[in-house]
Amino acid sequence: MASNKILVIDDTTVVRVKVREMLPPGNFQVLEAKDGLEGFKLIQQEKLSLIMLDFLLPKMSGWDVFQQIQASPELRKIPLVIMSGRKEEVTEKISEPFEYFEFLGKPFDQKQLISAIKAAMAKAKQPRQDQSQIAASIGGIQNGIGGSTSSAEIQALNDKTAKMQAEIDSLKKQLAQVVTFIKQKIK
Structure with a gap:
């Protein structure tokens, strides 16, 4: 059984499958959610090693999911990669530099994905005040x-x-x- 659970919240099946296929086999269990509401329920239910969150989602936007994560001291500890094809949509709501999560622009390749995951893991370890x-x-x-x-x-x-x-x-x-x-x- 894979020790690392990664949740990919994206309304595009291609992106969810792409992430699963790009990760090294055996190391990760990839959970998928097709909208923000389903994704947030999984965030609350599962013990996750990483969250990959699309910013534009149906039912509950990525911005709303992000705010819910930030509101919980426990959930804030989970490494986070925010994905979007348009970075300006993210920077409208959250100013750079992104201190506690990593941004991954779409489309992305395997090297960019692995790099974003490593950066998110490092950023999640940084101490922050409640x-x-x-x-x-x-x-x-x-x-x-x-x-x-x-x-x-x-x-x-x-x-x-x-x-x-x-x-x-x-x-x-x-x-x-x-x-x-x-x-x-x-x-």
């Missing part, structure tokens, strides 16, 4: 700013933080565009 830890640390910082910090001051700090985060996200997008441009020029 949202509750982040909220607790922000609360601690706010309380430590003099104890008598007014709600107006806290709101002003939150507004500044949101503005800075928007600027960071914008810079990440610009950097990704520059990297893509340089890669195209190198070819």
Whole structure:
């Protein structure tokens, strides 16, 4: 019995079969789901080693499945490869660089598939803070700013933080565009 269970969630049979055929024989058990709803049910039921998720899916979109995975501390630990024929559909919702999952553009070959799986496995091992830890640390910082910090001051700090985060996200997008441009020029 294969020790590694890989779930391929894609509405295209060809892609699901292609992934199964490209993986080294004997090492993997490939489970398949043809829509997001079926895929998410399997994510909850099975002990998976990797999830390969198409971004455009019927019944429950890949974006919705991704958000459900991110909302669960246990599911976030599973290595994730997001697949799409149009990367801009993914980057509209999730800014680059992709820290906790790997992106695989369609169509792909065996080398790209194996590389994406290895990268996803490495990224899944990276430590990340839970949202509750982040909220607790922000609360601690706010309380430590003099104890008598007014709600107006806290709101002003939150507004500044949101503005800075928007600027960071914008810079990440610009950097990704520059990297893509340089890669195209190198070819």
